[in-house]
Amino acid sequence: MASGQTTALVGSLVFCAKRQHLVCKGDEEVEEEKLRVQPALLTGLPVDAFAELFSSLQQSEIFRAAPTCRTLSEAAALPEVYQCLQVSSVGVRYSGSGRRVLQCGLERLQEVAKLLQQPRFSRLLVLDLRSLALPDLPSLRPLLRHFASCCAAVETLRLGEESRHVKRCNGKLDAQFERTLRRSWPSLTRVEVHGRDGVFPYVISP
Numbered sequence: 001m002a003s004g005q006t007t008a009l010v011g012s013l014v015f016c017a018k019r020q021h022l023v024c025k026g027d028e029e030v031e032e033e034k035l036r037v038q039p040a041l042l043t044g045l046p047v048d049a050f051a052e053l054f055s056s057l058q059q060s061e062i063f064r065a066a067p068t069c070r071t072l073s074e075a076a077a078l079p080e081v082y083q084c085l086q087v088s089s090v091g092v093r094y095s096g097s098g099r100r101v102l103q104c105g106l107e108r109l110q111e112v113a114k115l116l117q118q119p120r121f122s123r124l125l126v127l128d129l130r131s132l133a134l135p136d137l138p139s140l141r142p143l144l145r146h147f148a149s150c151c152a153a154v155e156t157l158r159l160g161e162e163s164r165h166v167k168r169c170n171g172k173l174d175a176q177f178e179r180t181l182r183r184s185w186p187s188l189t190r191v192e193v194h195g196r197d198g199v200f201p202y203v204i205s206p
Contacts, residue, residue, distance in 0.1 A: 002090075054081040069087050079123040088131035105133035109143050116150040124151045128158040130194050134165055141180055149183040157181070157188060161195030173202050182206070 054062050054075065066076035075081065078094070090111050109132060115121070127147065134140055160165060165177035173181075173191060181188055182204055193200040 054078075055083075059084075059086055077120050079120050082121055082124055084119055084126035084128065085116075085124050086128040086131075087115070088128075090115055106135050106139060108132055109135070109140075113143055113146050113150075116147055121151060122153075124154050126156045126158065127151060127154050130158050133158075134159070134163050136164070137176060137180055141184065144180065144184040148187070153187055154185065155187060156190045156192060157185075158192045158194060159194055161200075163193075166193050172200070178202075178204065199206040 039044045062076055090108060165174045188204050190203045
């Protein structure tokens with residue numbers, strides 16, 4: 001694909017994503033004529049081209065662009081598109097007054113478990129759980145096994161430093177938690193603990 005064509009198509013995808021966001025916000029200045037023209041550029045693109053194009057967008061932009069036309073919706077369902085998944089918006093609800101409400105930790109993890117059942121996430125390499133509060137190991141083990149069965153290729157797991165399974169003094173993992181990860185998730189080779197002082201990488205030994 002020529003670089004000029006790629007640039008135009010990426011621009012079209014970004015437009016669709018931003019347009020969807022504006023519509024959700026009730027913006028009346030969106031030009032509907034552009035909406036009809038822009039997705040037409042995407043018709044007939046091969047699967048590998050979509051994977052390349054979506055890699056140029058943020059996760060939120062992909063999710064916003066998908067509902068704007070059938071072509072983008074089909075593209076957003078391709079497993080090739082997703083190598084990393086960030087789940088901070090999972091389990092978030094809005095009250096009638098527009099107030100943002102979070103489900104409790106275990107309920108949010110169960111929502112993540114449902115999300116990962118979607119085939120489009122079957123080839124993930126990185127799963128970002130920094131926004132979630134992980135429960136104790138007896139409750140966490142079956143969820144980890146479920147995550148691993150849905151995303152058998154994940155190599156890197158991202159956690160927040162406030163997780164109960166991270167030793168705050170040095171950013172290391174609790175030994176029992178590491179053993180649980182090793183047994184539940186054979187593909188996992190690395191855990192990244194993200195905190196205010198940076199990222200602490202931790203290798204999961206086979």
